[in-house]
Amino acid sequence: MPKSANQKMKLLYILKILTEKTDESHCLSAQDIIVQLSDYDITAERKSIYDDIECLIHFGYDIVNIKARKGGGYYLASREFELPELKLLVDAVQASRFITQKKSRELISKIEKLAGPYEGKQLQRQVFVAGRVKTENESIYYNVDRIHKAIQDNAPVTFNYLAWNINKELTPRHEGKKYHISPWALTWQDENYYLIAYDDEEERIKHFRVDKMSHITQLSKESRKGGEDFKEFDIAQYTNRTFGMFGGEPETVTLQLPEGMIGIIFDRFGKEIDIRRIKEGIVSVRVKAAVSGQFYGWLTGLGEKVTLSGPAHVKDGYVNFMKNIMNNYEQADCL
Secondary structure, three states, X not given: OOOOOXXXXXXXXXXXXXXXXXXXXXXXXHHHHHHHHHOOOOOOOHHHHHHHHHHHHHHOOOEEEEOOOOOOEEEEOOOOOOHHHHHHXXXXXXXXXXXXXXXXXXXXXXXXXXXXXXXXXXXXXXXXXXXXXXXXXXXXXXXXXXXXXXXXXXXXXXXXXXXXXXXXXXXXXXXXXXXXXXXXXXXXXXXXXXXXXXXXXXXXXXXXXHHHEEXXXXXXXXXXXOXXXXXXXXXXXXXXXXXXXXXXXXXXXXXXXXXXXXXXXXXXXXXXXXXXXXXXXXXXXXXXXXXXHHHHHHHHHOOOOOEEEEOHHHHHHHHHHHHHHHHHXXXXXXX
Protein backbone atom coordinates (compact mmCIF):
# COMPACT_ATOMS: atom_id res chain seq x y z
CA MET A 1 0.00 0.00 0.00
CA PRO A 2 1.62 3.34 -1.05
CA LYS A 3 2.36 5.89 1.63
CA SER A 4 0.39 9.16 1.64
CA ALA A 5 2.02 12.49 0.92
CA ASN A 6 1.62 13.41 4.61
CA GLN A 7 3.54 10.40 5.90
CA LYS A 8 6.85 12.28 5.91
CA MET A 9 5.32 14.90 8.18
CA LYS A 10 4.17 12.45 10.85
CA LEU A 11 6.35 14.00 13.56
CA LEU A 12 4.91 17.46 12.88
CA TYR A 13 1.36 16.17 12.96
CA ILE A 14 1.97 14.43 16.29
CA LEU A 15 3.15 17.75 17.70
CA LYS A 16 0.07 19.47 16.21
CA ILE A 17 -2.23 16.88 17.81
CA LEU A 18 -0.59 17.21 21.23
CA THR A 19 -0.76 21.02 20.98
CA GLU A 20 -4.39 21.19 19.93
CA LYS A 21 -5.88 18.21 21.79
CA THR A 22 -4.09 17.85 25.11
CA ASP A 23 -3.41 19.60 28.39
CA GLU A 24 -2.79 18.57 32.00
CA SER A 25 -6.35 17.28 32.35
CA HIS A 26 -6.64 15.69 28.90
CA CYS A 27 -4.17 13.03 27.75
CA LEU A 28 -3.94 10.98 24.58
CA SER A 29 -2.66 7.40 24.53
CA ALA A 30 -0.45 6.09 21.75
CA GLN A 31 -3.53 4.42 20.26
CA ASP A 32 -5.46 7.71 20.45
CA ILE A 33 -2.65 9.44 18.58
CA ILE A 34 -2.71 6.74 15.90
CA VAL A 35 -6.42 7.35 15.42
CA GLN A 36 -5.88 11.10 15.23
CA LEU A 37 -3.10 10.64 12.66
CA SER A 38 -5.45 8.63 10.45
CA ASP A 39 -7.52 11.81 10.03
CA TYR A 40 -4.51 13.25 8.23
CA ASP A 41 -4.12 10.09 6.12
CA ILE A 42 -1.05 8.98 8.11
CA THR A 43 -0.49 5.42 9.31
CA ALA A 44 1.55 4.55 12.38
CA GLU A 45 2.36 1.78 14.86
CA ARG A 46 2.64 2.06 18.62
CA LYS A 47 6.42 1.70 18.66
CA SER A 48 6.86 4.48 16.10
CA ILE A 49 4.67 6.77 18.25
CA TYR A 50 6.88 6.08 21.29
CA ASP A 51 9.99 6.81 19.24
CA ASP A 52 8.53 10.00 17.75
CA ILE A 53 7.53 11.37 21.14
CA GLU A 54 11.00 10.61 22.55
CA CYS A 55 12.40 12.53 19.58
CA LEU A 56 10.19 15.54 20.38
CA ILE A 57 11.19 15.40 24.06
CA HIS A 58 14.86 15.23 23.11
CA PHE A 59 14.36 18.29 20.88
CA GLY A 60 13.03 20.22 23.87
CA TYR A 61 9.23 19.85 24.01
CA ASP A 62 7.83 19.31 27.50
CA ILE A 63 5.70 16.22 26.86
CA VAL A 64 4.57 14.26 29.92
CA ASN A 65 3.56 10.60 29.98
CA ILE A 66 0.90 9.77 32.58
CA LYS A 67 1.01 6.06 33.28
CA ALA A 68 -2.43 4.85 34.32
CA ARG A 69 -4.82 2.10 33.26
CA LYS A 70 -7.56 4.66 32.64
CA GLY A 71 -7.05 8.25 31.51
CA GLY A 72 -3.32 7.85 31.02
CA GLY A 73 -1.31 8.99 28.04
CA TYR A 74 0.66 11.94 26.76
CA TYR A 75 0.05 15.66 27.05
CA LEU A 76 1.97 18.81 26.21
CA ALA A 77 2.83 20.30 29.60
CA SER A 78 4.50 23.61 28.76
CA ARG A 79 3.48 26.14 26.17
CA GLU A 80 4.99 29.36 24.93
CA PHE A 81 2.58 31.41 27.07
CA GLU A 82 0.91 30.62 30.38
CA LEU A 83 -2.86 31.06 30.67
CA PRO A 84 -2.66 34.21 32.88
CA GLU A 85 -0.33 35.80 30.29
CA LEU A 86 -2.78 35.02 27.48
CA LYS A 87 -5.64 36.50 29.49
CA LEU A 88 -3.66 39.73 29.82
CA LEU A 89 -3.06 39.79 26.06
CA VAL A 90 -6.75 39.20 25.36
CA ASP A 91 -7.80 41.98 27.72
CA ALA A 92 -5.25 44.36 26.19
CA VAL A 93 -6.55 43.67 22.68
CA GLN A 94 -10.17 44.04 23.73
CA ALA A 95 -9.47 47.26 25.64
CA SER A 96 -7.50 48.88 22.83
CA ARG A 97 -9.60 51.53 21.13
CA PHE A 98 -7.30 51.66 18.11
CA ILE A 99 -8.03 48.02 17.20
CA THR A 100 -11.38 47.56 15.46
CA GLN A 101 -13.95 45.02 16.68
CA LYS A 102 -13.29 42.84 13.64
CA LYS A 103 -9.52 42.84 14.16
CA SER A 104 -9.99 42.28 17.89
CA ARG A 105 -11.97 39.10 17.23
CA GLU A 106 -9.36 37.89 14.75
CA LEU A 107 -6.48 38.53 17.15
CA ILE A 108 -8.26 36.94 20.11
CA SER A 109 -9.00 33.87 18.00
CA LYS A 110 -5.29 33.54 17.24
CA ILE A 111 -4.36 34.05 20.89
CA GLU A 112 -6.76 31.27 21.88
CA LYS A 113 -4.77 28.87 19.70
CA LEU A 114 -1.69 29.55 21.84
CA ALA A 115 -3.52 27.88 24.72
CA GLY A 116 -4.79 24.33 24.79
CA PRO A 117 -8.25 23.59 23.39
CA TYR A 118 -9.80 23.52 26.84
CA GLU A 119 -8.00 26.49 28.38
CA GLY A 120 -8.86 28.46 25.24
CA LYS A 121 -12.50 28.44 26.38
CA GLN A 122 -11.46 30.43 29.46
CA LEU A 123 -9.95 33.05 27.16
CA GLN A 124 -13.22 33.27 25.25
CA ARG A 125 -14.98 34.30 28.45
CA GLN A 126 -12.45 37.11 28.80
CA VAL A 127 -13.67 38.68 25.55
CA PHE A 128 -16.87 40.05 27.09
CA VAL A 129 -15.19 42.59 29.34
CA ALA A 130 -17.14 45.72 28.39
CA GLY A 131 -18.76 47.54 25.50
CA ARG A 132 -15.76 49.75 24.82
CA VAL A 133 -15.69 52.27 21.98
CA LYS A 134 -13.53 51.04 19.11
CA THR A 135 -12.01 52.75 16.11
CA GLU A 136 -13.61 52.07 12.74
CA ASN A 137 -10.44 52.50 10.71
CA GLU A 138 -9.48 49.02 9.51
CA SER A 139 -6.26 50.30 7.94
CA ILE A 140 -4.54 51.02 11.27
CA TYR A 141 -2.59 47.73 11.11
CA TYR A 142 -1.08 48.77 7.81
CA ASN A 143 -0.57 52.36 8.98
CA VAL A 144 1.54 51.17 11.91
CA ASP A 145 3.56 48.90 9.63
CA ARG A 146 4.21 51.70 7.11
CA ILE A 147 5.23 54.10 9.87
CA HIS A 148 7.65 51.57 11.40
CA LYS A 149 9.20 50.98 7.99
CA ALA A 150 9.63 54.71 7.38
CA ILE A 151 11.31 55.10 10.78
CA GLN A 152 13.65 52.19 10.02
CA ASP A 153 14.43 53.62 6.58
CA ASN A 154 14.99 57.13 7.99
CA ALA A 155 12.43 58.49 5.53
CA PRO A 156 9.64 61.09 5.81
CA VAL A 157 6.04 60.35 4.87
CA THR A 158 3.00 62.13 3.49
CA PHE A 159 -0.60 61.40 4.45
CA ASN A 160 -4.13 62.75 4.71
CA TYR A 161 -5.37 63.51 8.21
CA LEU A 162 -9.03 62.70 8.86
CA ALA A 163 -11.74 64.20 11.06
CA TRP A 164 -15.36 63.25 11.78
CA ASN A 165 -18.15 65.24 10.17
CA ILE A 166 -21.79 65.60 11.20
CA ASN A 167 -22.72 62.64 8.97
CA LYS A 168 -20.48 60.38 11.09
CA GLU A 169 -17.95 60.06 8.28
CA LEU A 170 -14.17 60.38 8.41
CA THR A 171 -13.16 63.01 5.88
CA PRO A 172 -9.77 64.65 5.08
CA ARG A 173 -8.86 67.82 6.95
CA HIS A 174 -7.76 71.02 5.21
CA GLU A 175 -9.58 70.07 1.99
CA GLY A 176 -7.38 67.02 1.48
CA LYS A 177 -4.04 68.78 1.86
CA LYS A 178 -1.16 66.32 2.30
CA TYR A 179 0.77 66.45 5.57
CA HIS A 180 4.56 66.13 5.12
CA ILE A 181 6.28 64.95 8.32
CA SER A 182 9.29 63.02 9.59
CA PRO A 183 8.18 60.10 11.83
CA TRP A 184 10.29 59.34 14.90
CA ALA A 185 8.29 57.25 17.35
CA LEU A 186 4.95 55.59 18.09
CA THR A 187 3.31 55.78 21.50
CA TRP A 188 0.16 54.43 23.11
CA GLN A 189 -1.65 57.03 25.21
CA ASP A 190 -5.24 57.35 26.46
CA GLU A 191 -6.12 54.06 24.68
CA ASN A 192 -5.04 55.44 21.30
CA TYR A 193 -1.97 55.02 19.08
CA TYR A 194 -0.07 58.23 18.32
CA LEU A 195 2.77 59.06 15.97
CA ILE A 196 5.36 61.47 17.39
CA ALA A 197 6.88 63.29 14.45
CA TYR A 198 8.70 66.40 13.24
CA ASP A 199 6.50 68.65 11.14
CA ASP A 200 8.74 69.71 8.25
CA GLU A 201 6.58 72.74 7.40
CA GLU A 202 6.07 74.13 10.92
CA GLU A 203 9.54 72.96 12.05
CA ARG A 204 8.40 71.57 15.39
CA ILE A 205 7.51 68.29 17.09
CA LYS A 206 3.84 67.27 16.80
CA HIS A 207 1.69 64.17 17.30
CA PHE A 208 -1.00 62.52 15.19
CA ARG A 209 -3.66 59.87 15.90
CA VAL A 210 -2.62 56.87 13.78
CA ASP A 211 -6.19 55.68 13.22
CA LYS A 212 -7.00 59.07 11.64
CA MET A 213 -4.16 58.90 9.12
CA SER A 214 -4.81 57.64 5.59
CA HIS A 215 -2.92 57.18 2.32
CA ILE A 216 0.46 57.06 4.05
CA THR A 217 3.25 57.28 1.47
CA GLN A 218 6.93 56.87 2.27
CA LEU A 219 9.26 59.33 0.54
CA SER A 220 12.17 56.97 0.04
CA LYS A 221 14.33 59.50 -1.80
CA GLU A 222 14.26 61.97 1.10
CA SER A 223 15.70 61.83 4.63
CA ARG A 224 13.97 62.61 7.90
CA LYS A 225 14.33 66.00 9.55
CA GLY A 226 14.25 66.87 13.23
CA GLY A 227 17.15 64.72 14.39
CA GLU A 228 18.59 67.48 16.60
CA ASP A 229 15.19 68.08 18.23
CA PHE A 230 14.80 64.41 19.11
CA LYS A 231 18.29 63.93 20.59
CA GLU A 232 17.14 65.09 24.04
CA PHE A 233 13.45 64.35 23.52
CA ASP A 234 11.72 62.36 26.28
CA ILE A 235 8.65 60.64 24.81
CA ALA A 236 7.35 59.48 28.21
CA GLN A 237 7.54 63.00 29.61
CA TYR A 238 5.89 64.42 26.48
CA THR A 239 2.91 62.03 26.63
CA ASN A 240 2.45 62.47 30.39
CA ARG A 241 2.30 66.26 30.23
CA THR A 242 0.26 66.51 27.01
CA PHE A 243 -3.26 66.10 28.38
CA GLY A 244 -5.50 64.09 26.09
CA MET A 245 -2.74 64.51 23.48
CA PHE A 246 -4.40 67.84 22.54
CA GLY A 247 -1.15 69.73 22.96
CA GLY A 248 -0.67 73.15 24.57
CA GLU A 249 2.21 75.32 25.70
CA PRO A 250 4.67 73.55 28.04
CA GLU A 251 4.76 75.19 31.46
CA THR A 252 6.07 74.39 34.93
CA VAL A 253 3.04 74.83 37.19
CA THR A 254 2.65 74.72 40.96
CA LEU A 255 -0.25 72.93 42.62
CA GLN A 256 -1.31 72.75 46.26
CA LEU A 257 -3.31 69.72 47.34
CA PRO A 258 -4.04 67.39 50.27
CA GLU A 259 -1.24 64.93 50.94
CA GLY A 260 -3.67 62.04 50.45
CA MET A 261 -4.13 63.04 46.77
CA ILE A 262 -0.44 62.86 45.87
CA GLY A 263 -0.97 59.47 44.21
CA ILE A 264 -3.07 61.14 41.50
CA ILE A 265 -0.14 63.43 40.68
CA PHE A 266 2.29 60.50 40.62
CA ASP A 267 0.00 58.58 38.26
CA ARG A 268 -0.05 61.48 35.80
CA PHE A 269 3.47 62.93 36.06
CA GLY A 270 5.55 60.19 37.65
CA LYS A 271 7.56 60.40 40.87
CA GLU A 272 10.40 62.55 39.51
CA ILE A 273 8.70 65.82 40.51
CA ASP A 274 9.40 68.56 43.06
CA ILE A 275 7.28 68.07 46.17
CA ARG A 276 7.30 69.66 49.63
CA ARG A 277 4.99 69.81 52.63
CA ILE A 278 3.80 73.39 53.27
CA LYS A 279 1.68 72.59 56.33
CA GLU A 280 0.13 69.62 58.06
CA GLY A 281 -1.68 67.51 55.46
CA ILE A 282 -1.02 69.92 52.55
CA VAL A 283 1.74 69.62 49.95
CA SER A 284 2.98 71.74 47.08
CA VAL A 285 4.17 70.15 43.82
CA ARG A 286 5.84 71.57 40.72
CA VAL A 287 5.12 69.70 37.51
CA LYS A 288 5.63 70.21 33.79
CA ALA A 289 2.37 70.22 31.86
CA ALA A 290 1.09 71.23 28.43
CA VAL A 291 -1.34 73.98 29.44
CA SER A 292 -4.57 73.74 27.47
CA GLY A 293 -8.29 73.34 27.97
CA GLN A 294 -7.65 69.65 28.54
CA PHE A 295 -5.26 70.45 31.40
CA TYR A 296 -7.74 72.88 32.97
CA GLY A 297 -10.52 70.31 32.62
CA TRP A 298 -8.38 67.65 34.33
CA LEU A 299 -7.54 70.09 37.12
CA THR A 300 -11.22 70.96 37.62
CA GLY A 301 -12.03 67.28 37.91
CA LEU A 302 -9.76 67.03 40.97
CA GLY A 303 -12.17 69.22 42.91
CA GLU A 304 -12.00 72.28 45.11
CA LYS A 305 -9.25 70.94 47.37
CA VAL A 306 -6.62 71.34 44.63
CA THR A 307 -5.33 74.87 43.97
CA LEU A 308 -3.30 76.13 41.02
CA SER A 309 -0.94 78.68 42.62
CA GLY A 310 1.31 79.62 39.72
CA PRO A 311 2.62 80.91 37.47
CA ALA A 312 0.29 83.92 37.46
CA HIS A 313 -0.61 83.85 33.73
CA VAL A 314 -1.53 80.16 33.94
CA LYS A 315 -3.60 80.83 37.05
CA ASP A 316 -5.38 83.69 35.23
CA GLY A 317 -5.98 81.41 32.27
CA TYR A 318 -7.58 78.83 34.54
CA VAL A 319 -9.84 81.44 36.17
CA ASN A 320 -10.93 82.68 32.73
CA PHE A 321 -11.53 79.09 31.63
CA MET A 322 -13.97 78.55 34.50
CA LYS A 323 -15.59 81.99 34.03
CA ASN A 324 -16.25 81.26 30.36
CA ILE A 325 -17.95 77.99 31.29
CA MET A 326 -20.17 79.80 33.80
CA ASN A 327 -20.96 82.52 31.25
CA ASN A 328 -22.08 79.89 28.74
CA TYR A 329 -24.57 78.51 31.28
CA GLU A 330 -25.83 81.98 32.22
CA GLN A 331 -26.40 82.87 28.57
CA ALA A 332 -28.18 79.55 28.01
CA ASP A 333 -30.56 80.32 30.91
CA CYS A 334 -31.47 83.62 29.25
CA LEU A 335 -32.55 81.96 25.98
